[in-house]
Amino acid sequence: MTEPTIKHATFEIERVYEGVPVARVWTAWTIADEKRRWWGSGNLSADNHDLDFRIGGLEHVTDYAPDGTKYTLEAHYCDIVEGERFVYTYEMSRNDARMSVSVATVVLVPEGDGTRLTLTEQGVFLDGLDTPADREHGTRAVVESLAKALAQVEA
């Protein structure tokens, strides 16, 4: 019904983890057993999460939403500077239909006794999965997520 389109977008999100040294944040991202413990949200059941954190290494995550929708993430680690930054490419699929191809950059910088984390995502977001129900749901989700993001900016 809807013509497939593509959108390019870049966004950056920052967090400061006070009292947490860079080395601790690094292990949370780079050791599979650590990453599994915070990566998935409560309403997704993780089917599997494999992580091989090294240049050229792969990561594979499969999650199921409560309605049975399957989400898959396939990542490839391209650049790693130990304790400072890493860059990976990843594809996201919903029910095996590709939704996006992205480059993610995670940079960790010491700040006081803590760590400033900057995540930048540069993505190609693929369209063509559209249904009117998706659209209405999505419109509300957009408003809610923008409101939340902006509330954080304003805070």
Next chain:
Amino acid sequence: MLKYLADESQPPIDLLFGALADPTRRALIDRLIDGPASVSELAAPLLISLPAVMQQLQVLQSSGLVLSQKVGRVRTCSINPVALSTAEQWIAERRKSWEERLDRLGDYLAEHPEQHKQESGND
């Protein structure tokens, strides 16, 4: 700061962010998602003057999020159904899931200042 690509029928996400950077405008959008409404219907629950509501609607219209049509003396507003493509929705959802994920990481790090030890077992 705001980029608008003239050849696109859909407003860029930056412009949407700008349009929604105001609680009154978000309230108007939230109401319009439920269906079209006249300007006075939109203004009724809000504690601001009719001209102020019209000014906010103007911003939403120029962002492409809202359409309006005047029939006789009544101006009716509605959500522009093509304003947000699936891709844009997906971008916003991605951003939202990253925000939530980085917050979960913060909670995890606060609760586990030391690296997880293997022997604590699985549940």
